[in-house]
Amino acid sequence: MLLIREIIAGKKCVIYADDQPQVLLIQPVGEHENATLDAEIEAIREAVHVPFVFAGLAISNWEEELTPWHDPNISPRQSVGDHAFETLDFIKEQLIPYIFERYGKLPVVLGGYSLAGLFARWAVCKEECFDAVAAASPSLWIVAWKGFSDAHEVYARYVYLSLGDREEITKNKAIAQVGTNVRWEYDHLQRTIDSDHCTLVWEKGGHFVTPHLRLARAFTWCIHSLTN
Secondary structure, three states: OEEEEEEEOOEEEEEEEOOOOOEEEEEEEEHHHHHHHHHHHHHHHHHOOOOEEEEEEEEOOHHHHHOOOOOOOOOOOOOOOOOHHHHHHHHHHHHHHHHHHHHOOOOEEEEEEOHHHHHHHHHOOOOOOOOEEEEEOOOOOOOOHHHHHHHOOOOOOEEEEEEEOOOOOOOOOOHHHHHHHHHHHHHHHHHHOOHHHEEEEEEOOOOOOOHHHHHHHHHHHHHHHHHO
């Protein structure tokens, strides 16, 4: 697998590419994820026999660049909630065309963990360029999530959700809603898209237990769904 580091339209990106890839995986990558990224890619490669290209875009300000609207429980800064569209525009207008030019047009999976999982799940309601979403432990506890999800069509064909079985056990009242909201989201998806095209996986432990492996399993499910 070829490893390429590129600056695309001013953003740092890391690209892992098999020969003749059949699927494009895209992930917003925070600095805290850099140390486990190689292990995540290897876990995906071990689980699938489909060549793929993975494009990770570096996120320098996690909250600013990924939060789709303002929620004081995520950050009191008013600017948080104003810039997710910029990240989405970069993916659609710069990153995807860059990959397609080099490897051909491919089905696209947008994935992420935690706040990036929320971003990914939100993005597939805003743009039609994604075929699947891998939302591992997504921050669906954000204020007004249910109203947004209920009002917006999912353009992706496949949706993967996961959550640790202890994530909702917390004294933080906002975050404690994550279990309720993820269960609601899965039921909502079963009613609004083909029930075989969505899944909810319960992982063991809290939010910080092997997130890179949880996300690898999310991408794996999406690859199998798109190629089988």
